[in-house]
Amino acid sequence: MIRRGCSSVLFGIALTVLLGCGNSGSSGPSGSSGPSGPNVLAITVDPSSAAVCTSANILCTQVTICQPSTSNCQTIADVLVDTGSSGLRIFASAVRIPLASSNLGECMFFGGGTEWGPVHTVDVVLGGEPAVLVPIHVVDPTFAGQYTSTGQPASNICGVGVVDSSPVQAGFSGILGVGLFPFDSGSYYTCAALPCAAVAVAASQQVQNPVGLLPVDNNGVLVALPSVPASGSPSVTGSLILGIGTASNNQPSGVTVLPTNSLGQIVTRFHPSPGVSTQNVGIIDSGSSVLFFSDASLSIPLCLPAKLSFLYCPSSPLNFSAINTELSGSPSSLVSFQIIDPKPLLNSGNAAISNIGGPAFSTGVFDWGLPFFFGRTVYVGLSGKTSVLGSGPFWAY
Amino acid sequence: MKHRFALQMGVAISLIMIVNLPRAWAALGEAANSVETDRVALAGQLNIIPAQSYAIQEITTSELVVREYVFGDTVFAVAWRGRRPPNLVSLLGSYFQDYQEAASASAANGPRMRGVTRIQGAHVVVETGGHPGDIRGRAYIPALLPSGVTKEMIQ
Numbered sequence: 001m002i003r004r005g006c007s008s009v010l011f012g013i014a015l016t017v018l019l020g021c022g023n024s025g026s027s028g029p030s031g032s033s034g035p036s037g038p039n040v041l042a043i044t045v046d047p048s049s050a051a052v053c054t055s056a057n058i059l060c061t062q063v064t065i066c067q068p069s070t071s072n073c074q075t076i077a078d079v080l081v082d083t084g085s086s087g088l089r090i091f092a093s094a095v096r097i098p099l100a101s102s103n104l105g106e107c108m109f110f111g112g113g114t115e116w117g118p119v120h121t122v123d124v125v126l127g128g129e130p131a132v133l134v135p136i137h138v139v140d141p142t143f144a145g146q147y148t149s150t151g152q153p154a155s156n157i158c159g160v161g162v163v164d165s166s167p168v169q170a171g172f173s174g175i176l177g178v179g180l181f182p183f184d185s186g187s188y189y190t191c192a193a194l195p196c197a198a199v200a201v202a203a204s205q206q207v208q209n210p211v212g213l214l215p216v217d218n219n220g221v222l223v224a225l226p227s228v229p230a231s232g233s234p235s236v237t238g239s240l241i242l243g244i245g246t247a248s249n250n251q252p253s254g255v256t257v258l259p260t261n262s263l264g265q266i267v268t269r270f271h272p273s274p275g276v277s278t279q280n281v282g283i284i285d286s287g288s289s290v291l292f293f294s295d296a297s298l299s300i301p302l303c304l305p306a307k308l309s310f311l312y313c314p315s316s317p318l319n320f321s322a323i324n325t326e327l328s329g330s331p332s333s334l335v336s337f338q339i340i341d342p343k344p345l346l347n348s349g350n351a352a353i354s355n356i357g358g359p360a361f362s363t364g365v366f367d368w369g370l371p372f373f374f375g376r377t378v379y380v381g382l383s384g385k386t387s388v389l390g391s392g393p394f395w396a397y
Numbered sequence: 398m399k400h401r402f403a404l405q406m407g408v409a410i411s412l413i414m415i416v417n418l419p420r421a422w423a424a425l426g427e428a429a430n431s432v433e434t435d436r437v438a439l440a441g442q443l444n445i446i447p448a449q450s451y452a453i454q455e456i457t458t459s460e461l462v463v464r465e466y467v468f469g470d471t472v473f474a475v476a477w478r479g480r481r482p483p484n485l486v487s488l489l490g491s492y493f494q495d496y497q498e499a500a501s502a503s504a505a506n507g508p509r510m511r512g513v514t515r516i517q518g519a520h521v522v523v524e525t526g527g528h529p530g531d532i533r534g535r536a537y538i539p540a541l542l543p544s545g546v547t548k549e550m551i552q
Binding site: 052054055057085112113150153156160169171185263281283285289290292294306309310311358359362367369 | 503532
């Protein structure tokens with residue numbers, strides 16, 4: 001596995017050099033294989049061929065990590081593609097390359113889980129791009145004795161009920177955060193001596209979005225996925241393309257650009273019923289499996305059993321719309337969507353579902369999860385970088 | 398039993414570790430005056446917001462906002478938002494173990510779709526959402542919700 005990962009990395013680097021540092025990554029011959037070039041990562045929802053990413057609407061790719069400045073590399077499959085966070089996280093149990101010792105621990109809080117473990121600096125290779133040296137989060141519940149191997153509290157530095165413990169439990173081997181920001185908003189601790197203590201960490205030591213460190217394709221990404229019919233699909237395959245307007249395969253046209261606030265949020269005016277509008281903060285998050293939204297006027301039944309109680313199960317399909325806007329109110333974009341009872345689709349082997357939703361559990365946040373991405377090309381403009389679409393942070397589609 | 402002992406040990410150790418607290422700053426299910434303990438522990442500012450039949454005691458710190466919902470003399474719900482969640486061992490107090498056991502059982506249930514979590518314990522419900530940088534959540538005791546109060550009001 002390691003050897004094969006290496007050769008593909010070396011090939012990727014050689015290809016990149018030939019093409020001029022990813023600058024001129026061409027879209028190549030068009031065909032069923034989709035866009036190609038050193039700045040392209042294949043992304044899939046395909047439980048039938050995945051070892052770990054086996055849940056519905058879990059979008060995954062593969063990433064290569066290497067011992068710094070060596071060719072000792074490893075390709076990690078089943079890495080969640082997440083436009084809602086920044087930085088690479090890999091479960092320690094999936095890492096085979098040797099890592100230097102680290103005393104720096106991190107709690108990373110997501111809406112859907114908490115990750116704990118040390119920060120290590122490695123070379124990260126995305127697609128055929130040159131390797132970038134970057135701190136990543138190695139997810140390990142047992143680091144510094146904080147949690148058991150199954151994620152249950154011991155010293156419990158993150159103060160939560162459970163942390164993600166393994167690829168099999170979490171449903172992915174890692175998270176590739178290609179979101180709006182160069183840094184990850186985690187909480188850092190020094191564990192040189194126990195108990196671990198909160199610590200302020202220099203930016204260069206924090207977990208960082210590897211995209212921003214690329215030599216050329218560094219101003220953001222686009223996520224392109226095919227549409228999924230209302231009846232669902234067993235799998236989908238698309239592309240994560242690095243850079244915006246930096247190569248022939250990432251030139252935007254006809255998109256609406258929505259700059260965000262400092263938290264990566266736009267305004268989403270949701271219409272729970274005709275003539276009614278409620279204002280939410282909106283996020284566009286490929287790492288969220290469904291559309292998460294709430295409104296006090298809605299009483300959509302939740303699914304049963306308890307394992308599915310974070311999903312809406314309406315008795316008949318519900319049609320909604322919402323308007324995404326910049327904070328100033330212009331430009332804006334109307335999005336129509338449908339919510340159905342997803343259980344028949346889930347039970348019949350459909351892993352990509354476009355009309356699935358659930359309550360936000362945080363009234364006022366409208367989370368455009370993976371269903372939003374089906375049939376769209378969504379641009380993520382990295383904060384502090386500029387592109388043909390303007391300065392990040394912004395969403396565009 | 399082994400698991401429970403480990404948990405109790407864990408809770409005991411964390412209580413010693415959490416920002417040098419003199420005691421747990423538990424609130425959920427406790428008397429309203431425990432909110433003041435929380436304010437001191439969080440080094441935050443307290444703002445009391447009257448609402449319908451209950452009161453919201455809001456504690457603001459540099460990292461997060463915690464709201465404690467008080468009816469009569471009892472905290473029946475808590476909500477939070479910010480860069481990170483509050484320490485739930487402390488905020489949920491005697492209900493933490495109920496939450497922790499249900500959360501572990503849910504995690505052990507295997508992979509799932511991702512984005513939010515809803516943990517239903519025997520007595521407490523804990524719901525979390527939001528995204529990195531703006532984490533939001535709430536915990537409430539259904540049996541203590543005053544009549545006419547829905548969970549959507551807890552935010």
